[in-house]
Amino acid sequence: MSTVATPAPVPKRRRRRTKLQRRQTRLGWLLLVPALAVVAFVAIYPLGKSVYQSFTNQEFLAGLEPTKWVGLDNYRTLWHDTIFRDTVVLTIKFTAITVSFEFVLGLIIALVVNSSFKGRGVMRAVMLVPWAIPTVVAAKMWQWMLDDTYGVINDMGVRTHILSHPHAWLSEPATQLAAVSAVDIWKTTPFVALLLLAGLQVIPNDLYEAASVDGANKLQQFWRITLPLLRPAILVALIFRTLDALRVFDVFSVFFGNRLGAQSMAVYAQGTIVQDGHVGYGATVCVAIFLIISLFVVIYVTFMRVTEE
């Protein structure tokens, strides 16, 4: 099939190619117009608008006060906003807990599933179930499981004597972070495992054979072969999970609503804008969240660059 296209005198072909290239450029951009228009209108314009709003005192119910430019006032308020500071601390704690648990558990699961055994396909299918369930629904299921009187977790804990008495997991300040983290870990560990599994399956088997011929034990093989070769997959999984955890909204909102001391950054921003109607100040909170998340991206990217050398 392809042989038909090739025979052509060289100079003519070169000229045709440049013409073709120009046509390709034009058509390529033309085909991208709808996509770029949507992205510009749905993401880039609103982002610019958010930044602009963060310098104003805009209220959702206009007419209370005319919107005007207030300079850095909102940012100054934000700097002294202790509620916001608490949400940042809580969200970062949540991120550290969930990402580390998800990574360790996900790696164990990936290693187990990677060894060939009967029913591996079933296993992978089972792992997709928590991922497919809506976060809100998962939160509801866990809220019921964590119920203080009729919850199965208290029942199991008390029966096995792990718990001395039933806990009100969601209302005790000491356990509420653990409760939200449990939902997130349950829902996303399988996903992390699948990402790592995809990375594991690319590692050629010969390496392990060669290593065991050379007398390396399983643990040495894991440290010297698996971990280094899995590094790209690990980094991608960590980045994705960290960014997701930092913008967490659903679980916190379902579990605690707008309860003070139990808000994630996103819950606080959403409450400020939608419940309170302070669009201007809410935008400032959003910009701050955006900057915090960007900071993590920069840290990860520099870390990747440094370790690559």
Add this chain to the structure above:
Amino acid sequence: MSTAETTAGAVRPSSRAVRLRRSPVGRLFTKLPFWLLILVIIIYALFPFYWALRSAFTPDPELFSTPIQYFPSHPTWKHFDDALSSSFFRHALLNSTIVAGAVTLISLAIGSVAAYALGRFRFRGRSFVLYLMLSMTIFPQIAILGALYTMFSGFHIVWFLHFPKLYDTLWALIFSYLIFTLPFTIWVLTSFMRALPADLEEAAYVDGATPLQVFWKVLLPLIAPGLVTTGLLAFIAAWNEYLYAVSFIQSPGHYTVPVAIVSFVGKTSAFQIPWGTWMAATVIVTLPLIAATLILQRRILAGLTAGAVKG
């Protein structure tokens, strides 16, 4: 290096270990922890779902009594009836289907055309657009919540063009969900487009086909599996979204499933939270998703890893 020495030293103990492992007792002994671990993982992944099912089938008097029963002794469909008979919940199912369906179709239509340009054409600025799309996939939706919120109250784009008031309509959701479905669709479909061999395309050009004909008649049928995968992923993402749905929708008649699930108040009683009906609703909502996921699991895995690992 002295390979002969090391191999000679290593083979003997490992062969003894192999002999031990191959004996029936040894096999059971080495395999048992492994299967136990598998069992633990399966129980961990499925138990919350089992618990929702069990609670949905357990009648209220049993549900709200201690000690807890781990299996309903008098299973009932009552909770499912209650959930499905509430018009509020039925509307939510319909609304979610409309929103997720529309978002999926729009993303696939615009996304496949863009993926054609990005995957099959060589031109300057292509990698810039690809990186733009990649950065959009990690874009935090919360960052533009306020802007979208005010945009949806309607505004003038330029003096003759007026952006309609979308607040509290399904259009607001369809519009805003494109922010996470479209870049992802483009990214994954581009990798599918790139994987196709050039021969078919060239043959079609030789036969005098135009680029659009090549796209429509040759390439699109070939990436049909990719369309199914990305379509399903986009559908699930839109079906599960909560932040925008709870912010832009006010009237209960326009609620999507996640919002309805959270604000669901069944008919059982004013004093007791209707956990049974609640769990029935969660089962109804997730069963189609789980079914679709299990049927298409291979393709989903391919799509997920293409979307994430290649980044």
